[in-house]
Amino acid sequence: MYSEKVMEHFTNPRNVGEIPNADGVGTEGNPVCGDVMKIFIKVQDDRIVDAKFKTFGCGAAIAVSSMVTEMIKGKTIDEALQISKEAVADALGGLPAQKQHCSNLGADALHKAIEDYRQKQVK
Numbered sequence: 738m739y740s741e742k743v744m745e746h747f748t749n750p751r752n753v754g755e756i757p758n759a760d761g762v763g764t765e766g767n768p769v770c771g772d773v774m775k776i777f778i779k780v781q782d783d784r785i786v787d788a789k790f791k792t793f794g795c796g797a798a799i800a801v802s803s804m805v806t807e808m809i810k811g812k813t814i815d816e817a818l819q820i821s822k823e824a825v826a827d828a829l830g831g832l833p834a835q836k837q838h839c840s841n842l843g844a845d846a847l848h849k850a851i852e853d854y855r856q857k858q859v860k
Contacts, residue, residue, distance in 0.1 A: 738833055739796070739797070740830030741830065742800075742804075742828070742829045743797060743830065743832065744796075744800075746799070746800035746801075746803040746804055746829065747796040747799050747800040750800070751807050752807065753790065753803075754789045754790075755777055755789055755791060756777040756788075759777035759778060759779060759789075759850075760778055760854045760857065761857070762776070762777050762778075762850055762853050763776050763845075763847060763849025765842045765845040765846035765849060766842070767838055767842055771793070771794065772792070772794030772795060772798040772838075772839060773792065774790060774801070774843060774846040775790060775791045775792070775846065776805065776806065776847050776849075777790070777850065778809070778850045778854060780854055784811065785810060785811065786810070788805075788806040788809050788810055790802040790803070790805070790806050794839070794842075797833075801839045801840050801842065802846075804825055805843040805844070808825070809847065814851055817847065817851060818848065818851055820847060822837075822844040822845075
């Protein structure tokens with residue numbers, strides 16, 4: 738049902754926690770399944786230098802959060818914005834059809850964190 742990559746990121750999630758004074762924070766939730774993801778990013782010279790997450794949800798949601806934070810480290814803001822739900826699911830070796838919404842949450846939480854970062858830059 739789940740790929741080895743999903744199971745690896747679920748049983749050994751990377752980047753769990755919060756970043757104090759994060760440059761951007763994005764929260765996304767799905768009231769239907771109850772999953773809620775919060776992604777924190779630290780940005781330096783337009784590049785994501787750190788990323789962490791807090792997720793309440795199923796194994797797939799935790800794996801997606803872990804993978805998203807791994808995928809964005811070292812990327813520029815524009816590069817990170819290009820990460821789609823499909824890219825996250827592919828990086829995890831696929832997700833079962835009933836868990837595809839989890840990759841949507843991860844990509845959406847990431848995009849909200851970047852939006853939050855950009856809004857803070859305008860002030």
